[in-house]
Amino acid sequence: MDRRDNAFTGRAGAVYLAPNGLAPYVSFNTAFQPPLTTVTAVDANGNPYEPETAKQAEVGVRYAPANAGYTLSAAVFDLRKRNVRTPSTINPRFDVQTGEVRSRGLELQGSGDVGGGFSVIGAYTYLNAKVTRSNNPLEVGERPGATPEHVASLWGKYQRGPLQLALGARHISATPGELRVAAGPLPMNDSYTLFDAMAAYDIGAWRLSFNVSNLADKRYKTQCNTFRGGAQFCALGFGREVRVAAAYRF
Numbered sequence: 001m002d003r004r005d006n007a008f009t010g011r012a013g014a015v016y017l018a019p020n021g022l023a024p025y026v027s028f029n030t031a032f033q034p035p036l037t038t039v040t041a042v043d044a045n046g047n048p049y050e051p052e053t054a055k056q057a058e059v060g061v062r063y064a065p066a067n068a069g070y071t072l073s074a075a076v077f078d079l080r081k082r083n084v085r086t087p088s089t090i091n092p093r094f095d096v097q098t099g100e101v102r103s104r105g106l107e108l109q110g111s112g113d114v115g116g117g118f119s120v121i122g123a124y125t126y127l128n129a130k131v132t133r134s135n136n137p138l139e140v141g142e143r144p145g146a147t148p149e150h151v152a153s154l155w156g157k158y159q160r161g162p163l164q165l166a167l168g169a170r171h172i173s174a175t176p177g178e179l180r181v182a183a184g185p186l187p188m189n190d191s192y193t194l195f196d197a198m199a200a201y202d203i204g205a206w207r208l209s210f211n212v213s214n215l216a217d218k219r220y221k222t223q224c225n226t227f228r229g230g231a232q233f234c235a236l237g238f239g240r241e242v243r244v245a246a247a248y249r250f
Contacts, residue, residue, distance in 0.1 A: 005051050007032040021065035027058045044094040052097075054081045060107075070112025079103040086135045100133035101144050117160050125151040138180035145178035146189060146223075155196075162202040169195050177224040177232075187224035187232045194218055205249045213241040 013027030032051040035041060042048055060075025084099030105128055111121035129147045131139040143149070155168035170193070177187035195216055200209040217240035224234040 003048055005032075005034040007051060007053070021063055021068070023062040023064070025060055025062070028056070030055050043096065044088060044091045049085060049095070050083055050097055052081055052083045054079060056080075068112075070110065072110045073108070075107045077103075077105055077107070084133075086133075086139075089135050096135070098133065098135065099131065101129060102132045103127060103129040103147075105129075118156065118158050120154070120156045122154045123152065127151070136180060142180070143176055145225075146175050148173045148175045157198075164198070164200040166198040167195070168197075169193060177226055180226070187226055187234065189222045189224050189234070190220040190237075192218060192220040192237065207247045207249070209243075209245045209247070211243045211245075213243075214239055216240075 009030045009032060011027070011029035013025060013029075015023055015025035017023045031054045033054070034051045035049045056077055056079040058075055058077040060073060062071065062073040064071040079102070081101045081103070082099075083097045084101055085095035085097055086099035088094050088096045106126045107123070108125075109121075109123040111119070113119045127147065127149055129144055129149075131142055131144055134140050150173040151171070153168065153170040155166060157164060157166040159165075172192055174191040175189045177189065180186055194214045197212045197215050198209065200207060202208075214237075218237075219239070220237045221234040222237045224232065226232050
């Protein structure tokens with residue numbers, strides 16, 4: 001079975017750049033997401049599921065004084081996602097696309113040089129997400145599956161000549177499983193904090209790099225879910241990963 005998804009999306013915004021480096025802005029955009037499943041997934045009538053659609057409004061401000069060496073930004077947003085799949089009330093073995101999810105949140109970010117070859121970048125997101133429409137009454141008003149409330153990251157880098165060394169941390173708060181059922185507790189994905197590291201060295205047009213994700217090889221549960229029959233399962237998150245690379249610029 002072959003399928004093609006297409007849609008018109010748009011983006012509009014306005015920004016004012018003040019002489020002191022302050023730049024408030026507003027934006028609005030639309031988006032669509034093809035079904036995250038195989039092309040053969042169909043509803044009870046044999047029709048392929050349609051893409052999800054979304055609209056987002058955002059208001060923010062960016063502060064980047066000239067020659068200051070740092071940038072700060074903050075934004076609030078409201079995102080509405082429609083065409084979300086939810087179990088059919090007629091044939092629960094299939095889904096219908098009458099669900100809706102609302103996400104509101106705050107994003108903070110800062111980056112800059114702190115002297116002595118050191119630089120840092122940090123970010124934090126607070127996400128208030130709720131299922132606003134679903135055929136599963138246990139979901140309505142609750143946080144969607146696998147959607148964290150808090151996400152934070154911090155990355156520091158030291159550079160001296162051709163040598164670069166970096167260390168970072170990223171945190172994800174606990175998230176609910178994908179499917180709520182009346183019987184039994186809701187499965188939860190673990191909250192976790194992971195550390196990453198990087199070393200790189202430039203030799204002429206060559207760049208040699210060494211990257212480690214999940215430096216401490218932390219074990220945590222993710223992709224927790226409940227089958228419609230009531231059985232629960234989880235998967236382990238990615239363990240330590242080491243990547244060595246050589247790149248040539250030309």
